[in-house]
Amino acid sequence: xxxxxxxxxxxxxxxxxxxxxxxxxxxxxxxxxxxxxxxxxxxxxxxxxxxxxxxxxxxxxxxxxxxxxxxxxxxxxxxxxxxxxxxxxxxxxxxxxxxxxxxxxxxxxxxxxxxxxxxxxxxxxxxxxxxxxxxxxxxxxxxxxxxxxxxxxxxxxxxxxxxxxxxxxxxxxxxxxxxxxxxxxxxxxxxxxxxxxxxxxxxxxxxxxxxxxxxxxxxxxxxxxxxxxxxxxxxxxxxxxxxxxxxxxxxxxxxxxxxxxxxxxxxxxxxxxxxxxxxxxxxxxxxxxxxxxxxxxxxxxxxxxxxxxxxxxxxxxxxxxxxxxxxxxxxxxxxxxxxxxxxxxxxxxxxxxxxxxxxxxxxxxxxxxxxxxxxxxxxxxxxxxxxxxxxxxxxxxxxxxxxxxxxxxxxxxxxxxxxxxxxxxxxxxxxxxxxxxxxxxxxxxxxxxxxxxxxxxxxxxxxxxxxxxxxxxxxxxxxxxxxxxxxxxxxxxxxxxxxxxxxxxxxxxxxxxxxxxxxxxxxxxxxxxxxxxxxxxxxxxxxxxxxxxxxxxxxxxxxxxxxxxx
RNA sequence: UGGGGUGUCGCCAAGCGGUAAGGCACCGGGUUUUGGUCCCGGCAUUCGGGGGUUCGAAUCCUCCCACCCCAGCCA
Numbered sequence: 001x002x003x004x005x006x007x008x009x010x011x012x013x014x015x016x017x018x019x020x021x022x023x024x025x026x027x028x029x030x031x032x033x034x035x036x037x038x039x040x041x042x043x044x045x046x047x048x049x050x051x052x053x054x055x056x057x058x059x060x061x062x063x064x065x066x067x068x069x070x071x072x073x074x075x076x077x078x079x080x081x082x083x084x085x086x087x088x089x090x091x092x093x094x095x096x097x098x099x100x101x102x103x104x105x106x107x108x109x110x111x112x113x114x115x116x117x118x119x120x121x122x123x124x125x126x127x128x129x130x131x132x133x134x135x136x137x138x139x140x141x142x143x144x145x146x147x148x149x150x151x152x153x154x155x156x157x158x159x160x161x162x163x164x165x166x167x168x169x170x171x172x173x174x175x176x177x178x179x180x181x182x183x184x185x186x187x188x189x190x191x192x193x194x195x196x197x198x199x200x201x202x203x204x205x206x207x208x209x210x211x212x213x214x215x216x217x218x219x220x221x222x223x224x225x226x227x228x229x230x231x232x233x234x235x236x237x238x239x240x241x242x243x244x245x246x247x248x249x250x251x252x253x254x255x256x257x258x259x260x261x262x263x264x265x266x267x268x269x270x271x272x273x274x275x276x277x278x279x280x281x282x283x284x285x286x287x288x289x290x291x292x293x294x295x296x297x298x299x300x301x302x303x304x305x306x307x308x309x310x311x312x313x314x315x316x317x318x319x320x321x322x323x324x325x326x327x328x329x330x331x332x333x334x335x336x337x338x339x340x341x342x343x344x345x346x347x348x349x350x351x352x353x354x355x356x357x358x359x360x361x362x363x364x365x366x367x368x369x370x371x372x373x374x375x376x377x378x379x380x381x382x383x384x385x386x387x388x389x390x391x392x393x394x395x396x397x398x399x400x401x402x403x404x405x406x407x408x409x410x411x412x413x414x415x416x417x418x419x420x421x422x423x424x425x426x427x428x429x430x431x432x433x434x435x436x437x438x439x440x441x442x443x444x445x446x447x448x449x450x451x452x453x454x455x456x457x458x459x460x461x462x463x464x465x466x467x468x469x470x471x472x473x474x475x476x477x478x479x480x481x482x483x484x485x486x487x488x489x490x491x492x493x494x495x496x497x498x499x500x501x502x503x504x505x506x507x508x509x510x511x512x513x514x515x516x517x518x519x520x521x522x523x524x525x526x527x528x529x530x531x532x533x534x535x536x537x538x539x540x541x542x543x544x545x546x547x548x549x550x551x552x553x554x555x556x557x558x559x560x561x562x563x564x565x566x
Numbered sequence: 567u568g569g570g571g572u573g574u575c576g577c578c579a580a581g582c583g584g585u586a587a588g589g590c591a592c593c594g595g596g597u598u599u600u601g602g603u604c605c606c607g608g609c610a611u612u613c614g615g616g617g618g619u620u621c622g623a624a625u626c627c628u629c630c631c632a633c634c635c636c637a638g639c640c641a
Contacts, residue, residue: 142568186569197639216641327577330590461599557601
């Protein structure tokens with residue numbers, strides 16, 4: 001039974017429609033079984049999240065199953081570390097493969113037997129051509145290929161040679177096993193594709209057992225078949241490979257999964273190529289795979305993104321076949337929407353400006369009530385200290401303010417959030433630089449929040465912290481890693497590195513309210529009027545949190561200024 | 567005429583012969599002790615282009631155009 005509630009919440013897409021049709025026709029005995037098949041050669045990124053959400057989401061929606069399978073057919077590029085990290089990331093996104101963790105390497109024996117079967121059927125042969133020769137013989141996009149001189153060896157000879165390949169009698173590159181299909185096909189994948197290559201290299205998971213390794217094209221479809229996968233969902237570039245996968249399945253006469261291709265995710269201001277992300281890591285342009293500016297799952301996790309926001313995003317972008325580039329603003333919208341409801345509000349001053357309340361008793365400290373989240377009263381209240389000396393944001397004061405500036409200026413009044421209305425009486429400056437160093441203000445004792453005088457209205461409300469109680473904290477402001485919406489859009493002769501945003505990280509020494517003293521790694525907050533921040537899981541120490549800006553709040557004042565300045 | 571795909575608002579994306587959903591972005595207005603949130607309103611006479619079929623076409627036919635993928639013993 002398919003849950004009707006689940007159905008209405010999920011927007012329609014063509015893959016879902018295909019599955020619904022299949023189910024109506026009773027295909028696959030009504031089963032839906034998908035899989036997420038990463039290669040453990042790098043960290044997962046937001047593009048993989050789209051595939052994860054699709055595969056696990058569809059399985060969940062139709063009461064089916066989704067496997068996690070590592071396509072570990074190339075020991076030269078794959079590592080144990082990636083296998084570990086990928087599982088952590090999928091789990092963090094809150095998907096569960098239960099006991100169905102598989103590896104293509106689980107199937108190497110079966111694949112080997114099937115290869116022998118194809119040899120016996122005269123559908124595969126051992127080729128002595130080297131890599132360059134194979135390329136030459138393959139022909140070009142517009143020119144048909146030529147048959148290898150070794151193409152018509154006897155079954156017996158092929159069997160013997162293939163066995164000796166496995167036994168380690170030949171060096172890397174000396175021989176390959178190829179499928180015998182059609183050197184004239186317009187589809188290059190059908191021009192006798194390589195099934196096995198010789199690689200005298202240990203496999204990160206199964207060690208030295210093999211010195212011949214199956215190619216992805218030979219391993220992938222059969223792995224899906226073995227697992228009883230009903231819908232093999234993959235990206236567009238494999239569309240051309242489908243006829244080959246179908247050919248193998250037909251020759252082997254085994255369960256046929258249905259491959260369906262969709263367009264991979266592309267995002268503005270970011271790069272989603274494993275190769276390029278690896279380069280950023282290796283060349284130290286970022287602080288590892290989990291740098292908060294990276295689009296990797298581990299990076300955005302460290303940045304403070306929530307699994308719910310990512311899942312919501314993956315649902316909203318839809319699934320289709322046209323190449324598309326999604327604006328990063330949609331991701332940020334999903335994040336803000338989620339964090340708005342869940343993140344407790346606190347006050348933090350990023351760039352402090354001292355304020356002295358001249359008519360407030362020097363030795364007095366008040367404990368004021370502050371709601372933790374106006375969106376959710378159940379989150380309760382906390383106490384914040386208030387006294388004669390405070391810090392406000394430098395940008396919340398201007399000596400000569402422009403029109404529509406609602407903040408503090410000489411002679412003007414503002415409300416301090418959860419506290420009193422204050423009035424700027426005097427501006428102190430550095431005689432040398434002319435820089436504003438301190439403000440002397442008066443406060444109106446009748447206007448305390450929660451008191452009868454609180455309904456007096458002023459234009460602006462500022463956040464603040466009590467100077468003697470505030471905790472000095474490192475605050476890291478992150479921005480897009482690239483300054484161009486399309487990082488690959490560069491002048492002739494340059495590469496994406498020239499589009500790196502030099503201002504993607506700004507480290508500040510801010511002042512935060514005392515309740516944040518013991519905030520634990522990973523905790524998320526809204527810094528009032530600034531944005532959402534989380535406690536960094538790498539640089540924080542007990543009692544000494546470091547905050548990452550996850551995403552800023554929407555800033556309509558910035559927009560007004562921008563429009564005013566043309 | 568190498569093969570395989572895709573073209574609906576600035577960005578995604580529904581739609582599958584009955585007269586263009588929705589989200590993001592953007593622009594107005596209201597509420598607000600976050601210039602946040604929330605609320606209300608605006609935003610494609612038109613679906614890559616030309617022909618055709620039909621009472622009726624984004625949806626069917628036809629020709630054309632643009633863009634993406636494929637020549638790894640990578641995945």
